[in-house]
Amino acid sequence: MNAELHAGGNTWRSLPAAQQPDWPDQEALRDVIAELESYPPLVFAGECDQLRHRLGAVARGEAFLLQGGDCAEAFDAVGADQIRNKLKTLLQMGAVLTYAGSVPVVKVGRIAGQYSKPRSKPTETRDGVTLPTYRGDSVNGFAFTPEARTPDPQRLKRMYNASASTLNLVRAFTTGGYADLRQVHAWNQDFVKSSPSGQRYEALAREIDRAMNFMNACGVDPEEFKTVEFFSSHEALVLDYESALTRVDSRTGDLYDVSGHMVWIGERTRQLDGAHIEFASKIRNPIGVKLGPTTTPEDALTLIERLDPEREPGRLTFITRMGADKIRDKLPTLVEKVTASGAQVVWISDPMHGNTFEAASGHKTRRFDDVLDEVKGFFEVHKGLGTHPGGIHVELTGDDVTECVGGGDEIFVDDLHQRYETACDPRLNRSQSLDLAFLVAEMYRDQ
Numbered sequence: 001m002n003a004e005l006h007a008g009g010n011t012w013r014s015l016p017a018a019q020q021p022d023w024p025d026q027e028a029l030r031d032v033i034a035e036l037e038s039y040p041p042l043v044f045a046g047e048c049d050q051l052r053h054r055l056g057a058v059a060r061g062e063a064f065l066l067q068g069g070d071c072a073e074a075f076d077a078v079g080a081d082q083i084r085n086k087l088k089t090l091l092q093m094g095a096v097l098t099y100a101g102s103v104p105v106v107k108v109g110r111i112a113g114q115y116s117k118p119r120s121k122p123t124e125t126r127d128g129v130t131l132p133t134y135r136g137d138s139v140n141g142f143a144f145t146p147e148a149r150t151p152d153p154q155r156l157k158r159m160y161n162a163s164a165s166t167l168n169l170v171r172a173f174t175t176g177g178y179a180d181l182r183q184v185h186a187w188n189q190d191f192v193k194s195s196p197s198g199q200r201y202e203a204l205a206r207e208i209d210r211a212m213n214f215m216n217a218c219g220v221d222p223e224e225f226k227t228v229e230f231f232s233s234h235e236a237l238v239l240d241y242e243s244a245l246t247r248v249d250s251r252t253g254d255l256y257d258v259s260g261h262m263v264w265i266g267e268r269t270r271q272l273d274g275a276h277i278e279f280a281s282k283i284r285n286p287i288g289v290k291l292g293p294t295t296t297p298e299d300a301l302t303l304i305e306r307l308d309p310e311r312e313p314g315r316l317t318f319i320t321r322m323g324a325d326k327i328r329d330k331l332p333t334l335v336e337k338v339t340a341s342g343a344q345v346v347w348i349s350d351p352m353h354g355n356t357f358e359a360a361s362g363h364k365t366r367r368f369d370d371v372l373d374e375v376k377g378f379f380e381v382h383k384g385l386g387t388h389p390g391g392i393h394v395e396l397t398g399d400d401v402t403e404c405v406g407g408g409d410e411i412f413v414d415d416l417h418q419r420y421e422t423a424c425d426p427r428l429n430r431s432q433s434l435d436l437a438f439l440v441a442e443m444y445r446d447q
């Protein structure tokens with residue numbers, strides 16, 4: 001193991017690490033780690049710096065962060081269509097927020113690395129049979145068999161490969177012309193006739209067209225619109241993987257987790273004296289931390305002390321996920337105390353994870369109206385305090401799944417079984433995602 005890395009990137013090893021897989025074969029794990037350590041980086045340190053810089057603008061109230069993608073990416077969904085559909089949905093949401101919200105949008109996917117899941121329970125029981133719970137494709141298989149559910153470290157290499165192929169295609173789409181803003185109609189082509197949000201989007205795209213023609217006429221170089229900046233992110237959960245992909249930046253000597261541009265620490269692993277916060281404190285990537293309803297202002301201030309001691313705008317993003325019924329009650333004190341401390345963090349709303357419930361059919365689901373209400377509460381709190389509602393963090397897919405109920409093209413509880421495809425949490429489909437973007441753009445403008 002690289003001695004320099006050992007000094008910084010492995011200090012978490014002496015601390016308790018929650019939600020780690022129970023690998024049955026430690027020797028096989030060690031071999032995999034050694035192999036991963038020899039692989040090339042998936043992202044460059046300079047790109048992580050660029051994202052931190054962009055997030056600095058969000059922290060100062062000059063831009064808005066759109067972070068979204070699957071709850072759990074799956075190895076068998078690394079196909080061109082699925083990746084393109086997700087990207088297209090995020091680009092459409094970005095166009096809506098930029099144009100209707102009149103704000104620059106920093107676009108970050110939950111993509112190319114979102115393969116590991118923390119779970120509420122270590123086991124799952126079906127018809128009297130108990131097996132380890134599914135922890136994401138990086139750890140075990142979704143199928144309910146003893147073979148699939150046994151953690152297999154070889155999967156960490158598949159995670160690397162799946163992340164690499166996904167990121168490669170994303171880079172091709174975002175720089176090769178597909179994401180050209182002049183394609184604003186093309187992204188909607190397969191969608192417009194059937195859906196109210198598609199039609200609303202089409203009207204907005206016509207306005208964007210007119211604005212671009214105007215800029216053309218004014219002599220703005222159309223090449224300016226050709227590429228889009230797009231970043232990858234995932235939860236830094238399985239620390240053996242993340243630290244195997246942590247490298248010393250030759251320019252500065254700093255450590256970067258080169259598995260993605262931004263990584264976040266989840267609600268279940270943000271213990272102040274735990275391994276995940278220790279790991280995150282050693283790397284220079286922009287860091288997110290999920291804050292659930294039990295977070296105290298002291299927790300938030302200690303997280304800042306640990307993760308952002310230099311108080312650098314863009315380094316730390318607090319992703320609040322309180323639940324629609326708690327956000328108005330819990331968020332104000334947190335924001336007040338953090339602001340009073342002088343720290344300039346990015347505040348964004350994850351309106352998904354505090355609003356999950358089980359439908360009578362047994363499907364885990366979320367109501368579109370609850371999601372919307374949590375975002376509304378988030379905006380209200382920031383408006384009341386004069387602070388910046390910095391963005392949203394959503395679980396979504398570009399496919400027409402039926403996993404969350406409600407939305408303009410309404411999904412009912414009885415529809416859930418039709419296309420319930422998620423490996424973990426229910427995602428907004430494309431139409432619900434666009435609905436949300438339009439409503440958030442209105443909230444932003446009213447701010």
Ligand SMILES: O=C[C@H](O)[C@H](O)COP(=O)(O)O
Pocket residue numbers: 071117118119120121353424425
């Ligand atoms: O995606 C987040 C978590 O993994 C998920 O919400 C936990 O779900 P569970 O309660 O089904 O384990």
Ligand SMILES: C=C(OP(=O)(O)O)C(=O)O
Pocket residue numbers: 071118235265266267268290321353425
């Ligand atoms: C596990 C997740 O969220 P949280 O940590 O907020 O529960 C997630 O983002 O999928």
Ligand SMILES: [Mn+2]
Pocket residue numbers: 071072353395424425
């Ligand atoms: Mn989730």
